[in-house]
Amino acid sequence: MPSIEAVNLTKQYGAFTALSGLNLKIEGTKCVGFLGPNGAGKTTALKMFTDLIRPTKGEALINGVNVHTEKKKALASVGTLIETPEIYSSLTPREALTMIAEIRGIPHTERKKRVEDVVAELRMEEWIDKRVGKFSKGMKQRICIASALLNDPTVVLLDEPTTGLDPRGMSEVRDIIKALKGKNRLIFMSSHILSEVSDVCDEVAMINHGKLIIYDTLPHVTAKFSGGNNVVEVGLMRPVDNQIVTKTIAGFPDVVAAEKIGDKDLKISFSGGLEVQERLLNDIVKLNIGVVSYKPASSELEDVYLKLITATL
Amino acid sequence: MTQTNFESKNVVPSSIAQVGIITKYTLLDYVRSRRFFIMLTITALISVLLTVLVGYYRPAGFLTSELGFYSSWWGTSVTFVIILSGIFFGGDAISGEFQNKTGYFGVPNPIRRSSIYIGKWIAAFIASIAILGVFTAVTLGNGLYYFSGVPSQFGESLLFALLYLVAVLGFTFFFSSLFKSSSMSILLTAILFLFVFTLIQQLVAGLVQIEPWFILTYGSQIIGNVLTSPYPPNITTASLRPGGGGPTLTTYNATIPEGLAIMGIYFVITAVVGLILFERKEFN
Numbered sequence: 001m002p003s004i005e006a007v008n009l010t011k012q013y014g015a016f017t018a019l020s021g022l023n024l025k026i027e028g029t030k031c032v033g034f035l036g037p038n039g040a041g042k043t044t045a046l047k048m049f050t051d052l053i054r055p056t057k058g059e060a061l062i063n064g065v066n067v068h069t070e071k072k073k074a075l076a077s078v079g080t081l082i083e084t085p086e087i088y089s090s091l092t093p094r095e096a097l098t099m100i101a102e103i104r105g106i107p108h109t110e111r112k113k114r115v116e117d118v119v120a121e122l123r124m125e126e127w128i129d130k131r132v133g134k135f136s137k138g139m140k141q142r143i144c145i146a147s148a149l150l151n152d153p154t155v156v157l158l159d160e161p162t163t164g165l166d167p168r169g170m171s172e173v174r175d176i177i178k179a180l181k182g183k184n185r186l187i188f189m190s191s192h193i194l195s196e197v198s199d200v201c202d203e204v205a206m207i208n209h210g211k212l213i214i215y216d217t218l219p220h221v222t223a224k225f226s227g228g229n230n231v232v233e234v235g236l237m238r239p240v241d242n243q244i245v246t247k248t249i250a251g252f253p254d255v256v257a258a259e260k261i262g263d264k265d266l267k268i269s270f271s272g273g274l275e276v277q278e279r280l281l282n283d284i285v286k287l288n289i290g291v292v293s294y295k296p297a298s299s300e301l302e303d304v305y306l307k308l309i310t311a312t313l
Numbered sequence: 314m315t316q317t318n319f320e321s322k323n324v325v326p327s328s329i330a331q332v333g334i335i336t337k338y339t340l341l342d343y344v345r346s347r348r349f350f351i352m353l354t355i356t357a358l359i360s361v362l363l364t365v366l367v368g369y370y371r372p373a374g375f376l377t378s379e380l381g382f383y384s385s386w387w388g389t390s391v392t393f394v395i396i397l398s399g400i401f402f403g404g405d406a407i408s409g410e411f412q413n414k415t416g417y418f419g420v421p422n423p424i425r426r427s428s429i430y431i432g433k434w435i436a437a438f439i440a441s442i443a444i445l446g447v448f449t450a451v452t453l454g455n456g457l458y459y460f461s462g463v464p465s466q467f468g469e470s471l472l473f474a475l476l477y478l479v480a481v482l483g484f485t486f487f488f489s490s491l492f493k494s495s496s497m498s499i500l501l502t503a504i505l506f507l508f509v510f511t512l513i514q515q516l517v518a519g520l521v522q523i524e525p526w527f528i529l530t531y532g533s534q535i536i537g538n539v540l541t542s543p544y545p546p547n548i549t550t551a552s553l554r555p556g557g558g559g560p561t562l563t564t565y566n567a568t569i570p571e572g573l574a575i576m577g578i579y580f581v582i583t584a585v586v587g588l589i590l591f592e593r594k595e596f597n
């Protein structure tokens with residue numbers, strides 16, 4: 001089972017503590033979002049997991065292997081994307097990715113196909129033999145993501161992977177990350193885009209001022225900080241009468257509160273799990289009020305984030 | 314040594330094999346880069362200039378003897394070509410990994426930093442050898458045009474030049490590891506080799522009157538000196554007044570063992586310190 005573990009992981013720059021005694025063990029095949037404001041220590045932690053910086057104290061372990069004492073073994077099955085790397089400008093994506101494939105020991109017979117497959121996955125086929133020096137930031141980011149996926153890694157460490165990408169690129173990268181989850185991978189990704197984390201991740205770890213604040217599953221985190229209730233947003237085709245919202249819907253079993261957040265949008269808090277969520281959907285559809293969408297509130301994680309992260313820097 | 318991860322399907326190559334991989338792709342990057350062609354052009358210009366000047370003016374220093382030709386042509390110019398190659402290919406080899414962020418692409422992989430450092434060093438060495446090869450070929454072409462043979466001392470001088478290239482690249486890589494700014498490392502290396510070393514060497518020898526055995530460029534004198542016959546004495550003291558008496562001027566010439574030792578020691582120390590610096594440097 002893939003795992004990453006921070007044991008009392010600390011990084012100090014003189015008097016400034018960038019990361020303070022981080023203890024975090026993540027095990028299994030899932031996607032974990034790593035959240036925190038600018039300067040919280042997210043990138044610092046990820047860099048210590050990839051040998052870009054060294055811890056002042058503590059250990060960074062991948063699959064139980066210390067990254068700093070046994071780097072080659074620890075990173076053998078890891079794909080990484082930290083910040084936005086640059087690629088030697090004279091090389092083409094094919095050459096740059098073949099270099100990484102050779103470093104990671106992908107057999108000669110599989111190398112060419114593997115490089116072409118990951119480039120195709122990132123929709124960069126027509127650029128595969130063009131020199132990287134002419135690429136935009138987003139195109140380089142795609143090649144770097146391709147590099148992270150090259151050796152079919154068991155652990156994937158991503159630092160704001162959708163930075164620099166256009167909306168379509170962001171959506172494609174999210175789909176790739178979701179697909180990776182289905183292939184028994186442990187994905188640990190930092191992001192400032194909370195809707196992205198809600199969409200892609202199963203668990204979240206939040207840090208602030210170099211300290212871990214919370215690590216739990218996404219439903220637990222949101223439930224814990226929203227009074228134990230779940231929230232769904234309902235989109236309607238036409239405006240709905242207030243009475244239906246405040247009397248009928250609010251009166252459904254397990255519904256804690258229902259409110260209009262626009263002419264054609266409702267926000268409903270309820271207690272209970274997915275069964276209640278399903279029953280609630282059926283009940284609302286039966287009202288024949290023109291339901292066109294029904295989804296967990298995207299602002300839930302943001303609410304939690306704003307409650308926990310009280311100040312930045 | 315081959316290591317495998319229990320989770321990995323791939324066998325990570327040995328560190329030595331990874332040095333070869335880094336060398337191959339860095340060399341590819343160098344050969345395609347503008348700087349390689351600029352360096353090649355500079356070398357070609359020096360060669361053409363010497364060819365034209367010697368062909369047109371037929372200076373006595375070049376054409377009175379075979380050894381004198383190689384001493385004047387090769388002995389005076391090759392160290393400049395070597396220093397430029399060192400600056401062009403080694404000046405930002407390591408600092409560029411930080412400033413240009415290419416290190417973020419290569420370092421977070423199952424590869425030791427030492428493999429990256431050594432691989433890049435070998436690539437810079439091979440690229441410089443290619444440049445040096447062009448200059449050597451033109452030198453030999455002209456030498457064979459004016460004289461029938463090649464003196465055996467030229468072979469020695471070529472070997473000393475290669476050792477000097479090794480030492481210069483060791484030094485430029487060390488300087489490149491000191492800084493995270495490419496322009497800073499290139500500029501300081503250029504200033505050191507083109508001005509500071511020579512200046513210190515002259516001040517120490519002329520004013521303090523001690524042998525500047527601790528300066529790399531002093532050791533490199535053997536490249537040109539081996540092409541003079543007889544080999545110049547280690548220490549020469551001459552009076553500044555005609556007929557003798559009064560103040561004297563002492564000049565120093567590195568002996569061959571001294572020159573070899575200076576270049577060898579410079580390489581070993583700068584290579585080790587540069588490697589340690591790169592191992593410890595952080596990508597902040």
